[in-house]
Amino acid sequence: MIGIGFTLATLVAACLCIAIVYGLISGQHPSKFGREIAIGFGLMFGGILLLAVVVELLPVLFRSG
């Protein structure tokens, strides 16, 4: 059994790595790398969390009886 901390840490690490690579190959000015990486990370991490919440909520919302 692995803890939620480890799972979240790996999720953050994966999102950060993808955001850094995306930021570097997006062709932005070097001064905008930080902003690009932050936006990429926020969209990815936020999107995954939102998806997880929705997936958990759907059965509750559409529970019959």
Next chain:
Amino acid sequence: MKSLGISLSGALLPGLGHMLLGLRRRGAVLFVVLTAMFMFGVTLHPDAERGGGFFAKYKKNILHTYQDYQAPFQQTDRGRDLEGPIDTVWRLVFIYLYPFFVGIVNYLVGFFWQSSQYVDALLPYRRGEIPVAVKDIGDCFALLSGLLNLLVMLDAHDLAVNRETLAKMQRGGQAA
């Protein structure tokens, strides 16, 4: 043709294409990030025997000997009976092209790293007792590293073709 070579140099080491184009810092960061992802993934999915773990996930890999080279084409177990042509293509791509996606040098280093004693010191689990969820997280990291390196190679090709954009980037100006 030169642009193709620069692009394919990423199949040796991630970020090498960018370094060859003169974008050294960018190439170095890409190398560090993609290598760290791959090594982290491989570390989370080791196995007791050399060549096991992540590298044995699909039973055979590019490092296996001559006798095994035809194995992916043969029906060796019951699962293969259910396999369609697209599954076969994907399996062959994974076995023979994935090492180049991730960078063949990284692949070889990871292959020997995952059977080393340092992995035992790093992981809180014994080999063979690692939870499936941890192994799957490791696989995701390693596979993701290969896919991202594909994007990096495409970007290196794009920069090599568009010399004007490259010149702007080398001067530190805005490219896009």
